[in-house]
Amino acid sequence: MTTELQAKSHCSMSTTSPIKRKRYAVVGVGGRARMFTYPICETYQQSAELVGLCDVNQGRLAYAQRDLQGRFDCPALPLFSDAEFSQMIEQTRPDVVIVCTVDCYHHQYIIRAMEMGCDVITEKPITTDADKCNQIIDAIERTDRQLFVAFNYRWGAGPTMVHQQLASGVIGQILHVDMEYMLNTSHGADYFRRWHREKEKSGGLMVHKSTHHFDLVNWWINAIPQTVFAMGRLAFYGKDNANRRGIHVTADRYTGQDNTDDPFALDLTADDDLKQLYLDNEKYDGYQRDRNVFAADIDIEDSMSVLVRYNSGTVLNYSLNCYLPCEGINVVFNGSKGRLEFSEMHVPDEDVPPSINPLSQKTKVIPRLTIRPHFAKPYDIPIDVNTGGHGGSDPLIQQQLFAADPPVDLHARVAGYQQGIASALIGIAANTCFKSGQPVDIPMLCPDLPRVGGLSDLI
Ligand SMILES: NC(=O)c1ccc[n+]([C@@H]2O[C@H](COP(=O)([O-])OP(=O)(O)OC[C@H]3O[C@@H](n4cnc5c(N)ncnc54)[C@H](O)[C@@H]3O)[C@@H](O)[C@H]2O)c1
Structure with missing residues (x-):
């Protein structure tokens, strides 16, 4: 379904620009694609x-088009189905393809785009299993x-300050890291309504979500993961857990039901954007974005513990x-000269009026960083939180990706394929371990990872 191929000019700006603009094509035009478009x-x-x-999904494509035109008054773009991806590259000649699809399809677009001469920016996770990592x-x-992975979490003020402090050597050699990530019954529950709840599609949250966290640790300590041991289970969501707690699920989805008093419900008709993005386009692919979090067919975990040994020890x-x-x-x-403690809680932003769509509720981050040197008083490091999506990190990564002359990144935050693969492989190894109960050596999954060298090599 190629439409509007006649459109020769593209979004915004006059053709008299002195700068040769970089050309971008996007595959996957759901919610996240907007962070790029x-x-x-x-x-x-x-x-x-x-x-x-x-x-x-041709309905979502048409909505993306309408949305861009309505917001930015830009001319019509050519639209392509998944089967026409190569045709899109041939006809529109992008310099860079941005991959923003469901996770399990990232690799096929990354590989095809590179084979056709494009550089690629992919959303995280780079991919969902070891075979696909090796193919990439x-x-x-x-x-x-070139392949860049959009690890926006690195660009937050808090994570950046942690990197700066650790790189300064203030706690000496890093011997041990303890990290807890908490997802709540709003954001956390939402993974159990969408495609993310199918391991085949997302790799489970060990890959889909934790790739961010494993990437932060890999970057913070600048080391390569070697061995992984993990345990995980579906402990809260899903039908069996609900039944055990006396909750009996009667509907597969929330929209169209009486959801009074159900704090997990999401009504796609209550928010015009959710409706136009997903509900109105179900007829094209059958995808329902509001499935019941206590349904029987969820096959990902919601409670996971992982141990990772790095090449640094x-x-x-x-x-x-x-x-x-x-x-x-x-x-x-925990380091040879002391200890660094960082916490960053995400809380509702009281300065923004509550949204009808709980998922659009604006949050803010409250960071705290404390250094506890050996044999000296502990002290806090102040952190100035930036404004913008994901704790201010989205605007910074956008500037780095799209500005003609982006500022020099002093913190090595631009992430390439090595970083994407190293972090995904920890989650992939954890998934293997959930099944086997045995530790997994990452070089067994991906023999080339050690060969690509230190994780900082790319930067
Ligand atoms: N870095 C972040 O903070 C962040 C936040 C949200 C999402 N993401 C990532 O962005 C990507 C998209 O997530 P989303 O929230 O926009 O999901 P979404 O469901 O809103 O959008 C996914 C889009 O991919 C399309 N799609 C599905 N299969 C396809 C295929 N085979 N070929 C082409 N298109 C296909 C769907 O129709 C949909 O339009 C995911 O990889 C996700 O991990 C990253």
């Missing part, structure tokens, strides 16, 4: 231009193209739980 069409229109959109490494070696002790009354991160680094 909006800044290209608005803030970075002098240096970037959107040239084509591709998705498996092979494609990079064959094509020599450092051990990470990590947990993720997704049904909590609060959300945020607690991480502690």
Whole structure:
């Protein structure tokens, strides 16, 4: 379904720009794609231009088009189905393809785009299993193209300050890391309504979500993960757990039901954007975004513990739980000269009026960083939180990706395929371990990872 192929000019700006704009095509135009399409069409229109959109769902493609035109008054873009991805590249000649689809399909678009001469920016996780990781490494070696992973979490003020402090050597050599990530009954529950609840599609939260956290640790301690041991289970969501607690599920989805007093309900008709993005387009692919979090067919975990040994000898002790009354991160680094403690809680932003869609409720981050040196008084390091999506990290990564002359990144936050693969492999190894009960050596899953060298090599 190629439409509007006649459209030769693209979003915004006059053709008299002195800068040659970089051309971007996007595959996967759901909620997250906007983090890329909006800044290209608005803030970075002098240096970037959107040239084509591709998705498996033609209704969502048409909505993405309407939304961009309504917001930025840009001309119609050519639209392509998933089967027309190669055709999109041939016809629109992008410099860079942005991959924003459901996770398990990332690899096929990454590889095809590179084979056709494009660089790629992919959303996290880079991919969902070891075989696909190896296919991506092979494609990079064959094509020599660049692949960036949009690890926006690195760009937050708190994580950046942690990196700066650890790199300064203030706690000496890092011997041990303890990290707890908490997802609440709003954001955390939402993974159990969507495609993320199918392991085949998302790799489970060990891959889909924890790739962010494993990437932070890999970057903070600049080491390569070697051995993983993990335990995980579905402890809260899902039919059996609900039944055990006396909750009996009568409907597969929330929209169209009487959801009075159900704190887990999501009504897609209550929010116009959710309705237009998902409900109105179910007729094209059957995808329901509001499935019951206590349904029987959920096959991912919601309570997970992982141990990782790194090539430096450092051990990470990590947990993720997704049904909590609060959300945020607690991480502690135990070093040869002291200890660094970082916490960042995500709380509702009282300065923004409550949203009818609980998922659009604006939150803010409350960070705290304490250094506890050996034989000296502990002290706090102040952190200035930035404004913008994901604790201010989205605007910074957008600037780095799309500005003509982005500021030099002093904190090595730009992430390439090595970082994408190293973090995904920890989750992939954990998934293997959930089944086997045995520790997993990462080189057994991906022999090439050690060969790509230190994780900082790319930067
Ligand atoms: N970095 C972050 O903070 C962050 C936040 C949210 C999502 N993400 C990532 O962004 C990506 C998209 O997530 P989302 O929340 O937008 O999900 P979504 O469900 O809203 O959008 C996914 C889109 O992919 C399309 N799609 C599905 N299968 C496809 C295929 N085979 N070919 C082409 N298109 C296909 C769907 O139709 C949909 O439009 C995911 O990889 C997710 O992990 C990252």
